[in-house]
């Protein structure tokens with residue numbers, strides 16, 4: 001494990017353990033292989049760009065009234081891992097990018113800890129416009145935005161979806177169960193032609209407020225890495 005990854009784990013308050021039978025980089029390398037060189041040749045970039053334009057002018061739900069910029073999604077259109085959060089916050093609304101600010105930096109560190117860079121995954125949210133006062137998206141808002149997310153998932157066709165936080169998990173899995181009860185389960189997103197495995201974990205903003213849960217988040221990330229390496 002290089003110094004950079006050690007620092008990522010330290011940022012997550014995760015102690016580093018080195019296996020004696022092989023270097024810890026072996027599983028990271030497996031995840032990197034799964035996320036990159038073996039990826040099939042698909043390029044949904046132009047359709048994603050067209051959808052991003054549509055989202056920028058979307059008025060399907062009331063959230064369009066308060067947005068500065070819609071936040072469609074960023075990352076590799078051929079990513080093997082797709083990260084789905086709940087909604088843009090103030091920083092995201094200003095910049096038009098998901099997961100910026102402190103929570104975004106923690107998410108980046110979490111990804112690096114499993115050998116992935118932000119540019120190598122695809123990151124988006126359940127709703128693309130900021131809810132006022134950072135409240136949770138309402139069911140009718142998530143429903144109005146659902147078709148955009150489903151199409152993003154169809155186009156990108158990730159091997160694994162990482163659902164961060166309650167709103168993302170509940171909407172993707174069509175459940176009212178808590179994050180705590182969904183973590184560690186074998187779950188899948190069923191709205192695409194082939195089900196896609198879903199790993200549920202805590203939202204980085206919650207982890208910043210509750211660092212004691214970082215250990216559990218690390219377990220979730222390792223589960224995602226194992227699925228990518230399968």
Ligand code: SF4
Pocket residue numbers: 055058059060061062063064070127128129141144145
């Ligand atoms: Fe359209 Fe989604 Fe924005 Fe609502 S949240 S206005 S459905 S893009």
